Amino acid sequence: MHWIDYVIFAVYLIFMLGIGFYFMRKNKSADDYFVGGRKMGSFHIGLSVVATDVGGGFSIGLGGLGFIMGLSGTWLLFTGLIGAWLSAVLLIPKVSELAKIHNFLSFPQFLKQLYNWKVALIAGIISAIGYLGFTSSQILAGAKLASATFPNISLETALILMGIIAVVYTSVGGIKAVIYTDTFQWILLMGGLIFVGIPVCYFGIGGYDILKETLPASFFSLSAVSWQQIVNWFITIVPIWFIGMTLYQRIYAAGDKKTAQRAWFIAGLFEYPVMAFTGVILGLFAKVAFENGIIHAGANEILDPEMGLPILLRTILPVGLTGIVLSAYFSAIMSTADSCLMAASGNIITDLLNRHNSAKIMSLSQITTLAIGTIALFIAWKVPNVLELMLHSYSFMVSGLFIPVLVAIFIKNRSTKGAFWSMITGGGITLALIISQIELPFGLDANIYGITFAILTYLFFHLFDKRDAIPQVSH
Secondary structure, rough: OOOHHHHHHHHHHHHHHHHHHHHHHHHHOOOHHHHHHHHHHHHHHHHHHHHHHHHHHHHHHHHHHHHHHHHHHHHHHHHHHHHHHHHHOOOOHHHHHHHHHOOOHHHHHHHHHHHOOOHHHHHHHHHHHHHHHHHHHHHHHHHHHHHHHHHOOOOOHHHHHHHHHHHHHHHHHHHHHHHHHHHHHHHHHHHHHHHHHHHHHHOOOHHHHHHHHHOOHHHHHOOOOHHHHHHHHHHHOOOOOHHHHHHHHHHHOOHHHHHHHHHHHHHHHHHHHHHHHHHHHHHHHHHHHHOOOOOOOOOOOOHHHHHHHHHHHHOOOOOOHHHHHHHHHHHHHHHHHHHHHHHHHHHHHHHHHOOOOOHHHHHHHHHHHHHHHHHHHHHHOOOOHHHEEEEHHHHHHHHHHHHHHHHHOOOOOHHHHHHHHHHHHHHHHEEEEEEEOOOOOOHHHHHHHHHHHHHHHHHHHHHHHHHHHEEOOOO
């Protein structure tokens, strides 16, 4: 890379840190730090939602899918569109109504109002662990991108660099810094990839004729994917829109139902088709470049599919544009890492320690966020695959948290014991299956089995323990 690209990238990183320190001076309360004073607009929230959900893990992961399977990889984010719009219609009206009355700061507080403090406590633990893993996946995505971009920087050094930058500006700035940087980062990402990355890479690899000659027809088909894979993606990703702490924080930050719903509709469209096809097409270009010797894997000649796109961008883009587009990719990673850090920090401060009313809330929140970021960095050091780590985190949270929320939306009489034990059963089984790496029947993911047992557990208590039922209360 040319020194101009290094300067552009350095300016971007300094700007991100500057936003964090600016909002450090503006934040005066837990409401400011965790939910932005409940006065954020739909445009900023919508871009923040999609930047958080897609972010670096899906950006790097989509490139890997495009490298492996072509356009069929776009179905991954079609599930994001479905999840966003379903939650806008079904979930947001209920959450906004209660949040306006009780001034929620976290997702488990919503469950506490619907069930009891024990359910909220388990939800806080599951959410904090899940977002810890999710943060790790984003730091790893940034490290992979940095090590592919700067050959002299090892993956380990890149992990430390990305971890420090993301953790520092998030811990000092809170949710306002997160949402405003997300808006800037998403505009930078889309502009860089659509208007620079795609056209330059397309002509750089030789255009349409080279694409058709190099790749099999399946790479250009939307049906070259198994039904099991689509089901796995659907069950893993759609429910996260109903249980994601990062999303609840933004519902609260919106302040009212209509603002939040508009933000969710905006986010869904950016997920699919915009980002889905952008990321996968660039990964497909990287595959062509590798097959034709434009990019190389290194000494062992085995290229990590998730590294193909960063290496292609580094190789093909001219001076100046390289720094802009790589800053765009780093921005996607940062936008998810910061939100996940905020989510995990909010869970611990609000739901596990119950210290959100502390007189020292600002310093306590910053220290907690810093500690979580350090642990996430260690996890990223140990797990090599971005998309795998991210989807495992999703799976654990979905199987542990989805059933109580679904019950709250659709069932009038709720069972607190059913909610409590379904969370433990669903999350525990999914986590055990992931750790054991057992080959599961029918090619389905661990969380499908976890959700199944969570449903059965809830039904057992709902049907046979009527003493525990809580009637639906209108607010």
